[in-house]
Structure formats: C-alpha cells, structure tokens
Amino acid sequence: MVRKGVEAQSSARKAKGVKQQRKITYKYFVDTDIPVKDGIFNLDNFADYVSKKYKVDNKAGNLGDVVTLYKSQNKLHVNTTQKISQRYLKYLTKKYLKKQELRDWLHVVSTPKKRGYELRYFNITQGNDEEAPAAESQ
Structure with missing residues (x-):
C-alpha cells in the first residue's frame, strides 16, 4: 500500500525538463467615454461592428x-492570444466612425504608455475675429 501512494505522487509530478508554456495575451482597448457621455456614440453598436x-x-x-x-466603463477591451497589430483596432475604429458619419467630429488618438486608443473631438477654433478689427484700427 505504501508503494501505491508513492506512485500516485510521482504521476502527479511534472516530468523533468518539460516546461509548461505560459499563455500570452495581448490587451488593447478603445476609450469612448467622452462621446458616449455626450450621447453621439453607441458603444453596443461599436462592439457588434468590431x-x-x-x-x-x-x-x-x-x-x-x-x-x-x-465592454466596461465606456471602454471596449480586446484580448487576443495571437499577436496582432495595434493599429488594426484603430483602423476598425476609423471605419466605424466613417460609417456613422462621425469622422468629421471625432478622431482616434493613441494613449501614451498604454496599449489603447481614445476618441476625442477635433479642436476647432474660430479665427481671431476679435483681434482683426483691433489690428486694422492701428
């Protein structure tokens, strides 16, 4: 009976020299917080499209x-086990914005030191209309 216990323990051990490979996952995200709060972007449709x-x-x-x-907290998270280009997610996001006719107001910006993107509004500033008359009078 003692031998059966020893055999059971030895079969449970891993073979020497065989390493178990670690499963690598690549994590990406698209932060859609600003346009979702404004009500012009639908995260559910975007997730279905992707x-x-x-x-x-x-x-x-x-x-x-x-x-x-x-999806969590107005972000779409993408986890992959294969190495893919991060820019592929940006490409799909830009195609979705074009399809929804939001490309004129939103653009996709990379977040620093993270594997993800963020949707932001374009900074559209009107010309210096107030300064122009002042410059003409001088």
Missing part, C-alpha cells in the same frame, strides 16, 4: 477562442 469585422486567419467574424471582446 466583432463582425475583426479578421482572424483572414476571415471576418471568426473570433473563436483567439479574440475576446468585452
């Missing part, structure tokens, strides 16, 4: 176990 258009192995919508999408 899930349908996202290509894995050159097939759109073929996410499988490779890509997972989830």
